[in-house]
Amino acid sequence: xxxxxxxxxxxxxxxxxxxxxxxxxxxxxAELRSRELLSAMLVFALLVILIFNFALELDxxxxxxxxxxxxxxxxxxxGTLGLNRSxxxxxxxxxxxxxxxxxxxxxxxxxxxxxxxxxxMLIVEAIVLPVYxxxxxxxxxxxxLVGVILLGSIGYVAVGTLLSSMAVQTRTRxxxxxxxxxxxxxxxxxxxxxxxxxxxxxxPMNEILPWLNLLVVYDIIFIAIAFMVFDYVVEE
Amino acid sequence: xxxxxxxxxxxxxxxxxxxxxxxxxxxxFAPLEAVMGAVQKxxxxxxxxxxxxxxxxxxxxxxxxxxxxxxxxxxxxVEVAAVExxxxxxxxxxxxxxxxxxxxxxxxxxxxxxxxxxxxxxLIYIAYMLLRxxxxxxxxxxxxxxxxTLIGGLSVPLTFMSIRLFRTIHPVVVGGSNAxxxxxxxxxxRMLQSMLFSILVFSVIFITLFWHRIRIGVLAxxxxxxxxKLTQ
Amino acid sequence: MxxxxxxxxxxxxxxxxxxxIFVTLTFYVISLIVRWNNLRNELDALNELxxxxx
Numbered sequence: 001x002x003x004x005x006x007x008x009x010x011x012x013x014x015x016x017x018x019x020x021x022x023x024x025x026x027x028x029x030a031e032l033r034s035r036e037l038l039s040a041m042l043v044f045a046l047l048v049i050l051i052f053n054f055a056l057e058l059d060x061x062x063x064x065x066x067x068x069x070x071x072x073x074x075x076x077x078x079g080t081l082g083l084n085r086s087x088x089x090x091x092x093x094x095x096x097x098x099x100x101x102x103x104x105x106x107x108x109x110x111x112x113x114x115x116x117x118x119x120x121m122l123i124v125e126a127i128v129l130p131v132y133x134x135x136x137x138x139x140x141x142x143x144x145l146v147g148v149i150l151l152g153s154i155g156y157v158a159v160g161t162l163l164s165s166m167a168v169q170t171r172t173r174x175x176x177x178x179x180x181x182x183x184x185x186x187x188x189x190x191x192x193x194x195x196x197x198x199x200x201x202x203x204p205m206n207e208i209l210p211w212l213n214l215l216v217v218y219d220i221i222f223i224a225i226a227f228m229v230f231d232y233v234v235e236e
Numbered sequence: 237x238x239x240x241x242x243x244x245x246x247x248x249x250x251x252x253x254x255x256x257x258x259x260x261x262x263x264x265f266a267p268l269e270a271v272m273g274a275v276q277k278x279x280x281x282x283x284x285x286x287x288x289x290x291x292x293x294x295x296x297x298x299x300x301x302x303x304x305x306x307x308x309x310x311x312x313x314v315e316v317a318a319v320e321x322x323x324x325x326x327x328x329x330x331x332x333x334x335x336x337x338x339x340x341x342x343x344x345x346x347x348x349x350x351x352x353x354x355x356x357x358x359l360i361y362i363a364y365m366l367l368r369x370x371x372x373x374x375x376x377x378x379x380x381x382x383x384x385t386l387i388g389g390l391s392v393p394l395t396f397m398s399i400r401l402f403r404t405i406h407p408v409v410v411g412g413s414n415a416x417x418x419x420x421x422x423x424x425x426r427m428l429q430s431m432l433f434s435i436l437v438f439s440v441i442f443i444t445l446f447w448h449r450i451r452i453g454v455l456a457x458x459x460x461x462x463x464x465k466l467t468q
Numbered sequence: 469m470x471x472x473x474x475x476x477x478x479x480x481x482x483x484x485x486x487x488x489i490f491v492t493l494t495f496y497v498i499s500l501i502v503r504w505n506n507l508r509n510e511l512d513a514l515n516e517l518x519x520x521x522x
Contacts, residue, residue, distance in 0.1 A: 159387065166380045170370030179366060183359040184387050187394040190402055214398060225390060232304055232379050259486075268475055275478035278485040285489070324496045328489055335485040339478045441493075448500055455507045462514045466521070 019104040023112025026095075027086065028119055037085050041124045045078040049132060063136060068197035071132065071140075072152070072189055075125055079156055080181065082120045083164040084174045086113065091168050100234060110161065110230040114223075118157045125149050144199035148212070152192030155219045159185055162226040165233045188222070191215040244447055251437075251444045258430075258437040266430040278336040280430050284438035286329035286354070291442060292322025293357065293389070300385035303378055312378035313453035315385060316368065321445050323361040325438070330354055349399040356395055360388040374460060 031037055052070050090096040090113075099109050129149075133140050160181055167176035191214040198208035262280050269276035299315035302308075333351070334344050345351065364384055371377040423431070 162383075162387070166367070166383065169376065169380075170367065171372075172366070172370045176367065176370060179363045180384065183356045183363060184391040186356055187391060187398045190395070190398040194402060210401065214401070218394060221390065221394070225387065229304075229383050229386060232383055235379075262486075270475050273475035273478040274482035275485070277482055281486070281489055324492065328492050331488055331492075332485045335481050335488070339476070339481050445497070445500070448504075452500060452504055452507065455504065455511065459507055459510050459514065462511070462518070466514060466517060 016105060016108050019102075019108035020111045020115060023099065023109055024115035024119070027113070027116035031116075031120065037082060037120060038123060040085070041078045041082050041120065042127055044081055045074050045124055045128050046131065048074045048077055049128070049135065053135070063138070065197070065201070067132075067136075067138075067140060067200055068193045071128070071149075071196065072193050074128065075121070075149070075153070076156070076182070076185075076189065078124055078128075079121050079153070079160060080178050082124070083117055083157070083160045083181075084167070084177055086117050086120070087161075087164040087168040088173070096234065106231045106234060107227050109234070110227050113165075114157055114161045117161055118153060121153045121157060122150070125153065140200060142199055144208070145196055148192055148195040148199060148215070151212070151215045151219060152188055152196075155188035155192075155215065155222055156185060158219065158223045158226050159188075162230055162233060165230070188215065188218050191218060238451075240451075244444070244451075247440070247444045247447070251441045254437040254440055258434050261430045261433055265426060267424060267426050269427075272340050275336055275339050278332050280434040281438070282329055282332040282336060283431060284434040285325045285332065287435050288438045288442045289322045289326030289329055289357075291439070292318045292325065292446075293392070295446075296322065296385045297389035300382035300389070303382040304386070309374070309378060309457065310454075312374075312381060313450055313457065315378075315381060317446055317449035317453055319361055319364050319385070321442065321449055323358070323365065325442065326354065326358055326361065330358060349396055349402075352399050353392060353396040357392055360384075360392065364388070374457070 049070070052074070056066070056070070090099075100106070129141050129145075160177070163180045163184070164177050167173060167180060170176050191211045195208055195211035195215060197203075198211065258280075262277050266277055266280065268274065295318035296315050299311045299318060303311035303315060330351075333354075337346070338344050364381065367384055368377050368381055371380060
């Protein structure tokens with residue numbers, strides 16, 4: 001593991017954050033120019049919503065109870081796309097090897113990727129929500145829902161980044177990620193769907209709070225584990 | 237290659253005899269349950285297999301952590317053996333549970349916390365095996381396997397808790413309120429003895445198969461290393 | 469649930485469940501045996517090869 005030469009703690013933390021920022025910015029800047037990943041994720045998400053429209057025959061009353069589920073399924077699938085592409089690009093262009101040679105803590109690479117993957121996912125979600133509201137003539141955008149989506153996405157991306165780093169190094173690559181990720185991300189999805197559903201249906205806060213707490217706890221647990229274990233996944 | 241150790245041969249024989257005894261117990265010793273009839277007897281081996289499947293899960297998790305700390309390949313061999321055997325036993329548990337459920341609950345499946353978690357656990361086992369199949373390098377395979385057992389090992393209890401919470405906050409309205417109530421039964425002493433004995437028997441079978449599977453893992457590693465050496 | 473004098477006849481489920489248990493276990497044990505034998509043969513062949521190349 002590479003460590004910076006001993007310095008005063010504030011500088012070490014500073015250089016760590018700078019490394020995280022640099023890695024995240026590398027992906028975001030590249031995406032800003034090409035917009036390949038975002039457009040793919042976005043189009044995919046909208047197509048999923050379209051398919052749900054035909055598959056589920058949503059009348060207004062039924063829609064209220066399953067909107068949360070439909071949204072999260074959409075986000076989960078689109079998120080997989082983003083995670084896969086994001087890691088595949090690293091591997092194919094040899095960026096990952098370059099990053100590993102840099103005198104930077106491995107966990108900075110992990111957090112950098114998490115930040116950029118999270119940014120992509122949030123951008124897609126930010127567009128899907130108003131579009132969904134428009135298509136179904138209901139307003140789904142609310143502060144509570146946005147908060148839940150943020151928390152849920154954090155958990156999703158935390159584990160997803162770790163597992164996509166593994167998946168990209170296998171023979172089956174893209175196909176491997178959903179197989180690895182979905183069974184393991186169930187607790188995050190359950191809490192996120194329940195909390196989202198609560199906000200969408202206007203349930204009282206004390207009913208939604210347990211799910212939000214659960215979500216925060218899961219996020220912390222998964223981020224902690226993923227970042228501790230990330231070293232083992234990228235070491236050569 | 238080392239011949240089968242005597243202890244293992246003895247264990248094989250004991251496992252077989254115990255299994256015969258357990259079958260006899262289930263078929264003849266355990267009483268016929270009044271409400272469900274013969275199908276209730278599926279319970280004995282169903283519980284035993286589920287129990288053993290969970291054992292393997294824990295063994296795999298411990299092996300995974302041990303591998304990451306020591307980088308000793310023997311832990312990887314133990315880990316994959318534990319997952320593979322648990323996969324088989326847990327599958328048996330799920331299928332027998334489903335067969336038991338049909339005449340009793342009138343459905344092959346419900347989404348209650350235990351069953352849902354069981355399905356997810358089985359999927360994690362399968363995902364683990366698929367992950368390993370997709371990696372050529374033994375060292376990387378070991379590392380990734382260990383990482384995934386860790387993540388899975390953490391996730392499954394969390395899943396169980398969340399789904400439990402899910403069900404208590406929103407009681408199941410369609411299809412009966414408490415699935416456990418239809419299919420629960422009071423255990424007579426003979427039933428309890430049969431159940432405990434079945435659990436014991438399958439634990440012994442687990443150890444026997446586990447040992448054999450580990451031996452296969454060691455042999456496979458020897459073959460792989462020899463192949464590598466000869467192609468250099 | 470009616471309280472019957474005679475328990476319902478669910479024996480076909482009982483038998484099919486146990487049949488599945490034994491078939492599955494048998495298949496698994498056979499797979500272990502087959503894999504062991506294949507590995508043994510491979511090892512013997514490789515040992516022969518190693519001896520020849522010396």
